[in-house]
Amino acid sequence: MKIATFNINGVKARLPALLDWLRDSAPEVAVLQEIKSEDAAFPAGPIEDMGYNVATHGQKGFNGVAILSKRPLEDVTRGLPGDPDDAQARWIEATVSGGDGALRVCGLYLPNGNPAPGPKYDYKLAWMARLEARARALLETEAPVAIMGDFNVIPQPLDARDPAAWTGDALYLPQSRAAWRRLVHLGLTDAWRALHDAPGYSFWDYQAGAWAKDKGIRIDHILLSPQAADRLTACGVDRDARGGDKPSDHAPVWAELEIG
């Protein structure tokens, strides 16, 4: 089962690029971030025509997440637990059943948090604390779970071409990276880092020729529960998508799990 995450930065502007990527990479399950669309306006038709079931958790103008799956989506839930007053659409879960087991898929768009310090950074850290609580509950199920999306965290210096440029940024501040470590240390496997020593960038700013100079960062991650990590066979970044026509500023990240 090939699973993938892709921050598409606006589904309306990105629909041709999204359809091209789905055709070329053909993930079984894909989570999307920054759809920047309400549920009713999400262009599900052309995606369903490619054989995907679609579940969205949208919001007008900003944020918004979705899950696409060639197999039926079961038990869909929307919103990260822990704060009933949080109106930002950044979390969606669904179960995808394979022939020999089910995978709980979580798609997330973690708050950027800039400028830091400030209320946006406070929101990021509070959101990460809620994420840790949700991950702990998911791990207690002892089932295959994938928590994936745009984490807006650069875990280590290796994950940035120019780490010094990110000093003081909410994506790289010690508190952000400590919260990431607390999450992973619950018992999750960072799929890319488990299989690769290479940087594995997934984001390049539109500005200042970052893509041309490969000044990237790795912020799109796939975290696996032990029961999912046992079945991990490959992980990759679809860099071609970043170099295409009218690209997102992110590239998709995918993992292959031996779940039939």
Place this chain on the structure above:
DNA sequence: ATGGTAGGCGTCCTA
């Protein structure tokens, strides 16, 4: 080199 670019129903905000 403290700029630069992109998307969204927007005369700015978010990234």
